[in-house]
Amino acid sequence: MLAGEEASIELVQRWLQRRNSDDDETGSSSSSPGARAGRRSSLALTPEDEPLVDVANRSLPPSNIPAALLYSPPEPLELLCVFPERASRVCAAACTAAARTGGEARAVRSAREALDAFRRDPDSRLPHVVVVDARQPQALDASLLARTIRGIKNTQHVVLVAVVKKSAYLKDDFAVLPYLEAGFNRIMVETVSATAWCAEILQARAAAASARAQVGAVAALSAAADRCRDLVVVTDDQQRILFTNKSWTRMLGWRTDEGPRSLTETVGGEALRLAASGARDWEAPVLLRRRAAPDPILLPCRGSTIALARSASHVVFVCEPGTAGDGERARGSLHSIRRGSLDVRSVASDGLRRTSLAKLQGLPLEAPITKVISLLSAATEGAPPSTVACIERAVDMLRTSELYSPQMKEDPRLRAEDPIATDLIGALLSQGPTNVLSSRRSSNDSTIVRSQTNRTNIKHKTSGQLRELLDTALSWEFEIFRLEELTRGRPLAHLGLALMGGRFDVCATLECDERTLLHWLTIIETNYHAVNTYHNSTHAADVLQAVAYFLEKDRLKTLLEPLEAAAALIAAAAHDIDHPGTSSAFLCNARHPLAILYNDVCVLESHHAALTFKLTLNDDRVNIFKNLDRETYKTVRHNVIDMILATEMTKHFEHLAKFVNVFYAKGNGSKEDGMQIDEPLSLDTTALSLPENVILVKRMMIKCADVSNASRPQKFAFEWARRIAEEYFLQTDEEKARELPVVMPMFDRATCSVPRSQIGFIDYIIIDMMEAWAAFIDMPELVNHARNNHTRWRELDEAGVSSLADVKRAQRQQAIQAPPTSTTEPTAEE
Numbered sequence: 029m030l031a032g033e034e035a036s037i038e039l040v041q042r043w044l045q046r047r048n049s050d051d052d053e054t055g056s057s058s059s060s061p062g063a064r065a066g067r068r069s070s071l072a073l074t075p076e077d078e079p080l081v082d083v084a085n086r087s088l089p090p091s092n093i094p095a096a097l098l099y100s101p102p103e104p105l106e107l108l109c110v111f112p113e114r115a116s117r118v119c120a121a122a123c124t125a126a127a128r129t130g131g132e133a134r135a136v137r138s139a140r141e142a143l144d145a146f147r148r149d150p151d152s153r154l155p156h157v158v159v160v161d162a163r164q165p166q167a168l169d170a171s172l173l174a175r176t177i178r179g180i181k182n183t184q185h186v187v188l189v190a191v192v193k194k195s196a197y198l199k200d201d202f203a204v205l206p207y208l209e210a211g212f213n214r215i216m217v218e219t220v221s222a223t224a225w226c227a228e229i230l231q232a233r234a235a236a237a238s239a240r241a242q243v244g245a246v247a248a249l250s251a252a253a254d255r256c257r258d259l260v261v262v263t264d265d266q267q268r269i270l271f272t273n274k275s276w277t278r279m280l281g282w283r284t285d286e287g288p289r290s291l292t293e294t295v296g297g298e299a300l301r302l303a304a305s306g307a308r309d310w311e312a313p314v315l316l317r318r319r320a321a322p323d324p325i326l327l328p329c330r331g332s333t334i335a336l337a338r339s340a341s342h343v344v345f346v347c348e349p350g351t352a353g354d355g356e357r358a359r360g361s362l363h364s365i366r367r368g369s370l371d372v373r374s375v376a377s378d379g380l381r382r383t384s385l386a387k388l389q390g391l392p393l394e395a396p397i398t399k400v401i402s403l404l405s406a407a408t409e410g411a412p413p414s415t416v417a418c419i420e421r422a423v424d425m426l427r428t429s430e431l432y433s434p435q436m437k438e439d440p441r442l443r444a445e446d447p448i449a450t451d452l453i454g455a456l457l458s459q460g461p462t463n464v465l466s467s468r469r470s471s472n473d474s475t476i477v478r479s480q481t482n483r484t485n486i487k488h489k490t491s492g493q494l495r496e497l498l499d500t501a502l503s504w505e506f507e508i509f510r511l512e513e514l515t516r517g518r519p520l521a522h523l524g525l526a527l528m529g530g531r532f533d534v535c536a537t538l539e540c541d542e543r544t545l546l547h548w549l550t551i552i553e554t555n556y557h558a559v560n561t562y563h564n565s566t567h568a569a570d571v572l573q574a575v576a577y578f579l580e581k582d583r584l585k586t587l588l589e590p591l592e593a594a595a596a597l598i599a600a601a602a603h604d605i606d607h608p609g610t611s612s613a614f615l616c617n618a619r620h621p622l623a624i625l626y627n628d629v630c631v632l633e634s635h636h637a638a639l640t641f642k643l644t645l646n647d648d649r650v651n652i653f654k655n656l657d658r659e660t661y662k663t664v665r666h667n668v669i670d671m672i673l674a675t676e677m678t679k680h681f682e683h684l685a686k687f688v689n690v691f692y693a694k695g696n697g698s699k700e701d702g703m704q705i706d707e708p709l710s711l712d713t714t715a716l717s718l719p720e721n722v723i724l725v726k727r728m729m730i731k732c733a734d735v736s737n738a739s740r741p742q743k744f745a746f747e748w749a750r751r752i753a754e755e756y757f758l759q760t761d762e763e764k765a766r767e768l769p770v771v772m773p774m775f776d777r778a779t780c781s782v783p784r785s786q787i788g789f790i791d792y793i794i795i796d797m798m799e800a801w802a803a804f805i806d807m808p809e810l811v812n813h814a815r816n817n818h819t820r821w822r823e824l825d826e827a828g829v830s831s832l833a834d835v836k837r838a839q840r841q842q843a844i845q846a847p848p849t850s851t852t853e854p855t856a857e858e
């Protein structure tokens with residue numbers, strides 16, 4: 029037994045014990061002998077306590093399949109006949125029979141045409157029965173066709189009928205076997221009798237309806253399992269893994285297609301022994317081994333053996349995460365919620381209440397924060413005055429509704445002598461119009477007009493050089509500026525096609541064709557402003573490339589579904605669409621129509637997300653979502669919007685703090701501000717089993733990609749720094765020209781130190797975030813590059829480099845030492 033395991037087992041046992049007695053009290057316990065024997069067995073951890081698995085339990089009565097679940101909506105039969113011969117009389121008879129039985133028939137002559145019927149075309153219906161002419165192997169390989177159809181997803185319920193010659197049928201007793209092995213359900217001797225075909229088709233129709241009902245039921249149950257938080261695994265009677273749900277995959281890190289095949293490789297403990305004993309229902313602790321962590325986790329587990337015939341066919345294990353040793357946690361049932369509430373009341377009834385807390389306790393609902401405040405208040409009892417003062421201060425802080433808004437003045441790291449950093453970080457983190465009193469003004473009234481370049485669709489043709497470059501699209505040193513140059517300012521469509529269309533096969537995931545994806549990428553790219561020095565389609569391509577790079581990391585490969593990966597790539601490509609080159613605060617100050625439309629709240633990001641969907645849905649030729657069913661579309665839309673909105677910098681600390689608190693909360697000594705991580709990070713992967721935590725991962729992914737320029741090798745980081753500084757300067761120019769409040773007065777081209785702005789950006793925005801993300805996806809170079817860039821900026825600062833022109837000169841010198849990589853857009857200084 030592993031160190032500390034005994035204590036954990038005891039905790040789980042206590043939890044199970046308490047729950048059993050709870051169940052008994054409430055009368056919710058199953059009264060079947062099997063269930064009781066199983067429950068006793070859950071506490072049997074020594075040979076003396078061996079569970080009493082009775083004879084009745086071993087004889088495995090058939091498990092109940094809820095009849096209502098076996099529902100299949102009545103549908104008129106769709107028959108597909110595959111006969112190579114042009115005017116086959118057998119085929120004609122089958123088609124006539126289909127019409128007579130109230131169905132519809134279609135005849136095709138080749139395997140390719142037959143397979144077309146299984147393409148996901150929303151306008152055509154899938155056939156229920158496919159009749160394949162197996163009489164002329166030289167004209168049509170019927171077995172190969174059957175195997176291919178069976179290889180297509182969701183065709184288990186389609187009934188395949190092979191038509192054979194009578195002579196072949198009567199050849200030997202086992203003549204039908206090769207057809208059955210290939211995936212045919214029925215074998216029919218050739219006949220031109222429509223009546224004989226009627227009989228065959230009626231039987232096939234019944235078989236198809238029954239198979240459809242069963243497959244539908246299994247799909248519904250596996251979807252249910254996938255959506256629950258418990259870890260579910262189903263094995264065969266030999267403990268070979270047949271199914272694991274998403275929570276299982278997320279928490280343990282094993283993908284269904286690469287993980288252990290046998291349960292014994294990943295599960296240990298009492299549960300395994302009980303399952304092997306053939307008990308029908310049982311509860312016991314289970315030890316689960318994780319892919320990336322040496323120490324197993326111990327969870328309470330409930331199991332059932334499924335037996336439709338005499339012998340067991342399936343064994344189901346359901347493990348509950350987050351409950352071991354956490355007996356006080358509310359468990360979702362009315363009973364337990366009430367119990368949870370009572371905890372707070374009893375805590376608060378100790379004379380420690382504050383008036384506001386008493387009010388909260390009167391509410392029928394309870395938020396976790398209420399409970400936290402109550403518990404903290406209770407902890408002051410008998411505590412020394414200094415502790416009481418500390419806790420009371422913490423409770424006061426928790427009462428604010430702006431839990432995640434950093435207050436700059438209290439941050440000791442932001443010193444008065446660092447005005448550029450203060451300016452930049454302040455502007456990034458604050459929302460809405462600038463307070464006029466705190467801003468500088470200018471009297472100049474000229475306006476800079478930003479126009480949009482007119483672009484045409486790209487042709488999907490890549491030159492040799494471009495192709496070679498795109499082959500390196502999954503490298504962290506990807507030459508993004510060279511791509512910008514080779515594509516004449518249209519990097520997004522080319523890179524998007526290579527990554528989304530190629531490596532990530534987004535077309536297959538969204539069931540759209542490549543042409544639609546290309547049109548989509550083109551329209552998205554066209555709506556970026558090429559005149560922006562930073563927020564143009566090269567930035568979008570850069571963020572797309574970073575997201576693609578992150579998605580290739582093992583942690584994310586295991587965690588995210590193809591649909592989630594597709595949504596992330598879409599969000600990355602579109603996340604700054606139609607960016608005007610000025611910030612949201614500028615738009616608010618300027619009373620821009622977008623600021624009016626979005627009430628000064630998340631103005632730009634709301635616009636990016638809304639415009640993305642408006643452009644996509646407006647035209648079928650670009651609508652990459654057009655073939656998705658309603659639910660899938662809803663999921664993708666939700667994901668894309670959530671990720672685009674997550675790039676809003678005013679929520680930066682909120683997203684980062686949530687991510688760090690959820691995944692690194694245990695064993696990391698974080699400072700009072702909650703952000704500084706000084707100890708080596710130890711990741712808590714158990715948190716991955718909760719879908720709401722996966723959202724935090726996706727937000728963090730796009731956020732890190734969005735500002736990854738500072739974590740790229742120096743030559744890229746410097747070029748991006750120049751571009752963003754130039755864009756900031758243009759905004760300041762425009763603010764002065766229009767007598768608007770100046771959002772970042774320090775970003776004045778006459779006075780700004782670019783190196784210092786970068787040092788501040790890396791110090792306050794980049795380092796903490798990249799440390800947390802780099803540890804999560806195992807990519808230390810993110811932090812290494814950021815630190816190297818920081819060092820280099822500091823050297824330049826100390827050497828007196830300040831203006832954009834100075835930085836450009838330094839870049840040139842650097843380029844002489846290292847070969848040139850980028851072409852750069854001319855800046856206003858040149």
Ligand SMILES: Nc1ncnc2c1ncn2[C@@H]1O[C@@H]2COP(=O)(O)O[C@H]2[C@H]1O
Nearest residue numbers: 675677734735737738748749752786789
């Ligand atoms: N290298 C950088 N230096 C300073 N600010 C940056 C840098 N990279 C990104 N940003 C800012 O971070 C913001 C992230 O969201 P946006 O792309 O809307 O706008 C970005 C810039 O305002």
